Amino acid sequence: MGAVYDKVLDSGGDDNEFEVQIVRYKPEAIDSLCEKSKFSRKELQIMYRGFKQECPTGIVDEDTFKEIYSRFFPQGDSDSYAHYVFNTFDHDGNGTLSFEEFVVGLSVLARGTMTERLEWAFNLYDINGDGLITREEMLNIISAIYELMGRFCEPSVYENTTRDHVEMVFKKMDLNKDGVISLDEFMDSCRRDENITKGMSMFDTVL
Secondary structure: OOEEEEEEEEEOOOOOEEEEEEEEEOHHHHHHHHHHOOOOHHHHHHHHHHHHHHOOOOEEEHHHHHHHHHHHOOOOOOHHHHHHHHHHHOOOOOOEEEHHHHHHHHHHHHHOOHHHHHHHHHHHHOOOOOOEEOHHHHHHHHHHHHHHHHHHOOOOOOOOOHHHHHHHHHHHHOOOOOOOEEHHHHHHHHHHOHHHHHHOOOOOOOO
């Protein structure tokens, strides 16, 4: 990405010395990220300043991500949901988010087409990444959404227990009745039935 790594040596007072990597982005890297995302150069520059303010090392670990996420949903417990969102952003699975991963993920949620957002949502529900959604995976995500929304949950969505709600949605989406939901089934169901999308609360919570 054309990143320049400035190695900053920080003394701990004794003989303990450790290196902290500060990432600075060259103009070419910003231009490349413009092509990968749906943000303008100016937007990316503003986002990068904010990113570095929150994360001076240039990377975000899961705990930091959860802390930031909790500020957007103070009415509920966002811990579980933030964990799953973090995993969808962390494409290389190394347990941290770079600025690139953060921007690409945010771009889909904020500016993505319906298809792109549905694909992102499918990946969110497909926790183990095997290309299929099981009942337990859906239960885990919807439970996390319930916790996230806290006192702002809509009564119409939460009349039944979590498991009943999951069972209802799952049956509608499992078109071939094989006990799992494929990407095609997920996309087809969401496009055909707007109530499914609303019922899963996927788009009013991701941002």
